[in-house]
Amino acid sequence: MKTDRLIGILSVLLQKEKCTAPELAERFEVSRRTINRDIEALCRAGIPICTMQGAGGGIRIMDGYRMDRTLLTSRDMQMILAGLRSLDSVSGSSYYRQLMEKLQVGGADFVSGRDSVLIDLSSWYKESLAPKITLVQDAIAERKRITFHYYAPGGESVRQVEPYYLVFKWSSWYVWGWCLTRKDFRLFKLNRLEHLKMLEEGFAPRQVPMPDLSNERIFPANIRVKVVFEPDAKWRLVEEFGPGCFEEQEDGRLLFQMDYTDEESLLSWLLTFGAKAEVLEPETIKEKLLRTAEGMMYIYRKGGKLMAQKELALYVAEQLEPLGDIRYIPMMGGWLFYYREKLIGGIYEDGFAVKDTPASRRFMPDCRDEVWENTPVALLPCTILEDSGKLCQMVREMYPELPAPKAKKPGKRRRKSDGI
Known part of the structure; x- marks a missing residue:
């Protein structure tokens, strides 16, 4: 030590x-x-x-x-050379290889033996990433500001930054610097940068805090998820989280529990397992996965695009056809549905909503509590049921005291001789 x-x-x-x-x-x-x-x-x-x-x-x-290089042991030198070699894998240049050759001059015995550590820090985006790393390095060395178009989960923006460090963390490259927009130090992911330029305007060095890159600081976990995976997903769980991340159940399935910070990343990750993952908790994640799956279903069933409102209205009408007495009309930027002239729901935006009644709550337990925007009545966004029988039963129970439909008067029969 x-x-x-x-x-x-x-x-x-x-x-x-x-x-x-x-x-x-x-x-x-x-x-x-x-x-x-x-x-x-x-x-x-x-x-x-x-x-x-x-x-x-x-x-x-x-x-x-x-x-004097002899202050370093052979093992120390091997680690230094491995680190230098890894930097060439990112930059795509031979600068660090040439530096290694200088270190090795006259010291073949000192660094003898086969290399036991090989590090490749390049990524799938090497062609676009290497020029960014070089430009940021130059800007740091020359104390010049950089500007770029940045893509973030919260939206897009143009930033000016005083760069101080290039950071490799979580298998990605970042630049740590003073953001002139936020008036604070920020971490920017290089793969999200576009139109990166070094400006002529320089900057005076600031007192730079070292970035706190702990997972707890950057990714505070606030979503506790519980998922059951099929046995053949075990290798992925072990690879990504280690062998102790799940409990094997009696039926062979794997109970997985983990804390997450980013809902979008969690949803994307779960979708990669397809039907091999069943979310138990929380309900919000289950609902969003269901809506995503429904959207995908409509894309592939309806010729490669989401249903238009009219198509969706026709789809719901087909499900309610066994009831009879169903009428739907375009109104308020959507479609309203009536059963025996009583409002039951409507089509708004890209979803189906039903009137807030005890029956709808019972048959549609995944209804969200908020009222659908811009509607004159309380409509609850909900999933479209594939079970038309269940949907029809719900509509019947929404207005149990409605009178029976009036019998249609028989039309006057024409005699054959009435024809032209």
């Missing part, structure tokens, strides 16, 4: 012109006395370190000093 700290202190001093003992103590989470002992140890190792007292003083390495 001490050796790692000594190398770390030396690395800091090589990068910074001057540093104080309190700064080093805070960085390495040790006391000032420990830092003083470490500085003495480095001096005994032959590293020319100078200390200056008073205002403007500190610890520094004498000008012209370069670290």
